[in-house]
Amino acid sequence: MLELRKDIFADERDDNLKEIGKGTQRQDMLGHVTGTSSYFNDHKLQGMLHLKVVRSTQAHARIRRIDITEAERSSGVRRIIRGADVPRNLNTLLSLINFGKDDEPSLAVDKVRYKGEPIVAIVADSEREAFEAIAKVKVDYEPLPAVFDVEDALKPGAPVVNETYPKNTFTYHETYDHQKLRFGDADAALATADHVLEQRYQMSPIEHAPTETNGAIAAPDTNGRYVVYTSTQALFFSVDTCAKILDVPSNTFHFIGGTVGGGFGGKVDTLTEPLAILGAMLTGRPVRYVFGREEEMQYGPPRGAERIYIKDGVMRDGRVIARKIRAYFDSGAYTRLSSYAAVKCAAHLPGPYTIPNVYGDVYCVFTNRTPATAMRGFGVTAMDFAIECQMDKLANLVGMDPMEFRILNAYRDGDMKAHRREAKNTALIECVQVAAEKAKWPIRDEFKRASSRKDGGGSRAIIPPTPADSRARPTAPVQQRTTYDRAPAATSREPPREPPAPPPPPPRPSAPSHGATRFSSVFGTRRR
Amino acid sequence: MAVTVKTFASAGEAAGALSSDRSARYLGGGTLVMRALNEGDVSISTVVRASDRALTRIDPSGPRITLGAGVTFARVLAERDLAFLHAPARSIGGPAVRNMGTVGGNLFAPNPYGDFTVALLALDATVAVQGSFGARDIPIEEFLQSRERRAGTLVLSVSCTRPASNEAFRYRKIARIKPKGGSVITIAAHLPISGGRIAGARIALGSMAPTQIRARAAERALEGRSLDAATISAAASAAAEGTSPSDNALGSAWYRREIVGVHLRRLLSGQE
Amino acid sequence: MSKIPLQFRHNGRDVAIFVDGGTNLLVALRELIGDMTPKFGCGQGGCGTCSVLIDGELHLSCLTLAETVAGRSIETLDGMKQGPNLHPLQRAFADNFAAQCGYCTPGMLMAAKALLDRNPSPSREEVVEAISGNICRCTGYEPIVNAILAAAGGRASA
Numbered sequence: 001m002l003e004l005r006k007d008i009f010a011d012e013r014d015d016n017l018k019e020i021g022k023g024t025q026r027q028d029m030l031g032h033v034t035g036t037s038s039y040f041n042d043h044k045l046q047g048m049l050h051l052k053v054v055r056s057t058q059a060h061a062r063i064r065r066i067d068i069t070e071a072e073r074s075s076g077v078r079r080i081i082r083g084a085d086v087p088r089n090l091n092t093l094l095s096l097i098n099f100g101k102d103d104e105p106s107l108a109v110d111k112v113r114y115k116g117e118p119i120v121a122i123v124a125d126s127e128r129e130a131f132e133a134i135a136k137v138k139v140d141y142e143p144l145p146a147v148f149d150v151e152d153a154l155k156p157g158a159p160v161v162n163e164t165y166p167k168n169t170f171t172y173h174e175t176y177d178h179q180k181l182r183f184g185d186a187d188a189a190l191a192t193a194d195h196v197l198e199q200r201y202q203m204s205p206i207e208h209a210p211t212e213t214n215g216a217i218a219a220p221d222t223n224g225r226y227v228v229y230t231s232t233q234a235l236f237f238s239v240d241t242c243a244k245i246l247d248v249p250s251n252t253f254h255f256i257g258g259t260v261g262g263g264f265g266g267k268v269d270t271l272t273e274p275l276a277i278l279g280a281m282l283t284g285r286p287v288r289y290v291f292g293r294e295e296e297m298q299y300g301p302p303r304g305a306e307r308i309y310i311k312d313g314v315m316r317d318g319r320v321i322a323r324k325i326r327a328y329f330d331s332g333a334y335t336r337l338s339s340y341a342a343v344k345c346a347a348h349l350p351g352p353y354t355i356p357n358v359y360g361d362v363y364c365v366f367t368n369r370t371p372a373t374a375m376r377g378f379g380v381t382a383m384d385f386a387i388e389c390q391m392d393k394l395a396n397l398v399g400m401d402p403m404e405f406r407i408l409n410a411y412r413d414g415d416m417k418a419h420r421r422e423a424k425n426t427a428l429i430e431c432v433q434v435a436a437e438k439a440k441w442p443i444r445d446e447f448k449r450a451s452s453r454k455d456g457g458g459s460r461a462i463i464p465p466t467p468a469d470s471r472a473r474p475t476a477p478v479q480q481r482t483t484y485d486r487a488p489a490a491t492s493r494e495p496p497r498e499p500p501a502p503p504p505p506p507p508r509p510s511a512p513s514h515g516a517t518r519f520s521s522v523f524g525t526r527r528r
Numbered sequence: 529m530a531v532t533v534k535t536f537a538s539a540g541e542a543a544g545a546l547s548s549d550r551s552a553r554y555l556g557g558g559t560l561v562m563r564a565l566n567e568g569d570v571s572i573s574t575v576v577r578a579s580d581r582a583l584t585r586i587d588p589s590g591p592r593i594t595l596g597a598g599v600t601f602a603r604v605l606a607e608r609d610l611a612f613l614h615a616p617a618r619s620i621g622g623p624a625v626r627n628m629g630t631v632g633g634n635l636f637a638p639n640p641y642g643d644f645t646v647a648l649l650a651l652d653a654t655v656a657v658q659g660s661f662g663a664r665d666i667p668i669e670e671f672l673q674s675r676e677r678r679a680g681t682l683v684l685s686v687s688c689t690r691p692a693s694n695e696a697f698r699y700r701k702i703a704r705i706k707p708k709g710g711s712v713i714t715i716a717a718h719l720p721i722s723g724g725r726i727a728g729a730r731i732a733l734g735s736m737a738p739t740q741i742r743a744r745a746a747e748r749a750l751e752g753r754s755l756d757a758a759t760i761s762a763a764a765s766a767a768a769e770g771t772s773p774s775d776n777a778l779g780s781a782w783y784r785r786e787i788v789g790v791h792l793r794r795l796l797s798g799q800e
Numbered sequence: 801m802s803k804i805p806l807q808f809r810h811n812g813r814d815v816a817i818f819v820d821g822g823t824n825l826l827v828a829l830r831e832l833i834g835d836m837t838p839k840f841g842c843g844q845g846g847c848g849t850c851s852v853l854i855d856g857e858l859h860l861s862c863l864t865l866a867e868t869v870a871g872r873s874i875e876t877l878d879g880m881k882q883g884p885n886l887h888p889l890q891r892a893f894a895d896n897f898a899a900q901c902g903y904c905t906p907g908m909l910m911a912a913k914a915l916l917d918r919n920p921s922p923s924r925e926e927v928v929e930a931i932s933g934n935i936c937r938c939t940g941y942e943p944i945v946n947a948i949l950a951a952a953g954g955r956a957s958a
Contacts, residue, residue: 023897025894026897026899026900028902029894029897029899030894031902032893032899032902032905033886033890033891033893033894033899033905033909034877034880034881034886034890035836035837035876035877035878035880035905035906035909036837037902038836039839039903041839041840042830042836044830044831044834044836052568126530126820127568128530128531128565128568128570128820128822131568131569131570132570134568135570208937209937210901210903210937211839211841211847211849211901211903211904211935211936211937212839212840212841212901212903213840213841259902260901261839261841261901261902261903262901262903262937262938263901264937290840292566292567292568292843293567293841293842293843293844293846293847294567530820530821530822531820531821531822532821532822533804533821533822533865533867555865557863558860558863558864558865558868559845559860559863562824562862562863562864562865563843563844563845563863565822565824566824566843566844566862566863567843567844575821575822575865577865577868602857621845621933622848622911622929622930622931622932622933622934623858623911623914623915623929623930623932623933624845624848624851624858624859624860624911624933625845625860625933627857627858627859628845628859628860628863628864707928707929707932708932708933
């Protein structure tokens, strides 16, 4: 199954590999097959109490009043925890590395910003009694207009989701409302391109759906410390987050974790540990807080939604000469890790291609949706989806084979990347060649001969002159149909012409060609 | 307060306990009631059970077969005489769910579940319930229409028509996951043929309304005709008529309306 | 509130516990008996990680009212080992890398055992059907299916 292509870059590597390419048993396999691997919940503690939270039924509302009098009298209830009981009831995860402002309470106080936001925690003798008490908590909401769409959230007059960020965008370096990438003059290059293709892509939130739900058990330990069994994927990160929220030194805690029933990024938010520990502090008893399946799916953080606009300029010979991107990350109601996702996304532009003019704006936007978090390559995944769809459409537009089109535009060693780092150890060309070979996809000899280590650098290593931004706001783009899309029900837009004949191989002509058909959603079809 | 469990030897006693306590639910296989308790449904505080053998009886002979409400899908699958019900029984859950879930419970299963009931609806089932005045039979459509109010009703058994031939009964469940998963839509069709023409067509749909429903417009398009291409087309284009599907994680209402005709066409024309 | 006495066989041993009304078998096994091998994954019958055998039949312990198993025989992964030795299924799972995070493994193994106990040489299709109620989110279905086939026939993994 696994095949090491040692023929590729053979001179760069010591091939006496001891582990790679060989089967190695997991060190925890014996525990897994005998069921003795110890997950956070596999601890039976004397007198353990159960914590459940009352969650907001509203996507956006002011909290007028929280009435817990009846719940307090409910059978088996040991303690009801409210926002005021949380020592530091405002936090942001990446504050541990001084990135971002505290914007999220452990328990909502004056306002709820997404449906399912925790408002009150109930610690009871049994789960059943906690559920019964939850039914008796009365929250009086004053509903506020909610915003669920990233672009709506940026419009003037949009509801302010999170007062920490009144513009509904994360603030970078205390100044900027988005991540910006400028390399060369994309607008000028678009004006000289044979074809311009503008498209809109989006991705819905994705739930990690780990088989083990998020959870933690906290118990008083000797000498005033607390032992915490947790499902966290980021143990030390969780320790420090709890120390901050509970305002105690981190050596107050003895965290035990490491065996996690599936995480995929959904278990880094430290959602259950602070309240479980606080419950143990306030009752002197072990407290378990574990998400039910519905909580995990509905209110556990997902991979955030993204909307992406790409506008590319391509020459008839297949070279992409300009790429303009606007991307919106839906952070949900709080920052969590989406601020970092947007940074990663900006660093990833324009994908693994050498494009001499790149323009990127990447926004981390707040909406009244469930806060998003990490998930396997977050910040890059949806952008790659969009870029690679776009590459297929561009190849189709210029009548080129999509594999050859990628080899033609792939970055090579020595090229200058848009964020002004020299490309090194590139291997996209070889990956595409092997993929084509495996898929029995015919590519022409000159593309089979292409190499990441040939023909890079030189003029491709130059940092082009880059104009400063003008003040003009970008026009709202419209989805443009291509022959890749299904035929629209009714359209006045002219479809792309028959693709031109396959272009000559890739020497890089510099003179812009004239008389080509241009496509732009802004200007429509016209002749130059 | 913990849940009180009451176990009775006879269905009649269980029915009495059930009808006298609004917070009581009857526990069949557990896939609905235990799930609700696990999810924190505090409206249930009494669980009623009955060990009455009558509830697990199967009578597979004759033109109408009878299944006790407590018969599991695994038992339906083990019964050779019930081959026509094997496809719907197999389309439910994995082996564990089929070892637990019951025919009676399936009548109460909300979307995207309740696939077996779709088959029963197409097969003109009657539901025997134990009321305060003894047992009585209710046509399945009437039962489903008032399902919300029937939490306190004990179902004893279900009877349905045995189709005259394999061809006369068809079933199809559309799911996102193979070989199991919740229903995007479920279709069952009973097409008795008399003198080369369809007589008494019943098409039942799951996940196309709050409860399982009949596609009456499609039935009308089939009635009295032979099952040819034109008839199938007419039935397929009428499939969504009178339906009111909703959005859920498995599909949107729009999507369901779009595909119901496509899958009815495939079902009627014998395509995979 | 009164507790209900309950006796059953747990992996060949007689056990007696007191449960609260409405307690499910998963909670009874984990919190009252201390057998942590069946796991909580969903409480809804969707994931299969709590699977156990009741009188040899595969059931979901989270959807089983504890008191309904009175006098019956429960098998869990905790009882699968044969003395100090791994059961052939456990060995095959290890050899075929059929566990990653390990959380679905107890349920997968019980579903596999339920299959092989009554069908010692299943087809690949039958294996897939047998574990169709068990979710693996690390997505190791192929190695899991291979492991079960290997345990069944000593057949080499595909």
